Amino acid sequence: MLKRTFSAAVALLLSGGQAFAWGSEGHYIVALIAVRELSPVAKAQVVKLLDASDASDAMERVSTWADEIRPSRPETAPWHYVDIEVDSNGYEAARDCPNDDCVVGQIERDAAILKDKSLAKPVRAEALRFLIHFIGDEHQPLHCSDNHDRGGNQVRVILLGRETNLHAEWDTSVVEALGDDPAVVAAQLSTKITPADQATWSKGTPASWADESWHIAKQDIYADILGRGGISAPIILPPDYASKKAPIAAEQLEKAGVRLAKILNAVLK
16 A cells, blocks of 8 residues: 655645644544444445445545645635634533534535435435544644634744644654654554453544533643743643654544444444
């Protein structure tokens, strides 16, 4: 399987909302973990809906589709994230997701569309492509949190002499610290998922999963950053920042894969 690349710079050129979550590698990993957890019936439905011969290749291929179509479909931009303020008490639907116009509401909406077999195949196929992507987005902690800084996009940082922003570091560098081949990383992470993990992670709802991501951002990301809002002077991160944070990303990717499979197994049975 060829390694695919996707420029993180493209994300920074988009105005409004959050940048792309996990970069392409993270989304590939989530899709490849999930496909290992699919039931035979769900896997067959995925192949049929995506007009593919192989579920693994198809799910990996479409996992970044929702990012790719954002420039031509700007109304979808808010579906990739939910801004839960770090100094709040966690997710509140009325405050954080009015009109269900956030990643939590869209996951629920797409799951319902995918489940409805009376709908046209292209409609359900689009919902499937969105679901594969949005479950990944929801598990990037900075896509479910905000410190008056657009989810870390306005926090300038320097890592190993390269200036970027906090959000981009979590999209790419922290994931890349796990390895540079998504298929290999996905296989390694899948072997670490125990039956107890599967049982625990399969519980909850998109709302509680967003709350979980928010808590991780508050505890493990923003706790290292003083103040609130955008940072005018860049923060110099320690050289081992990405490798130290990589285990957090690894578990979030594992959870996303398990939960994506849970939803697909339920709605495609």
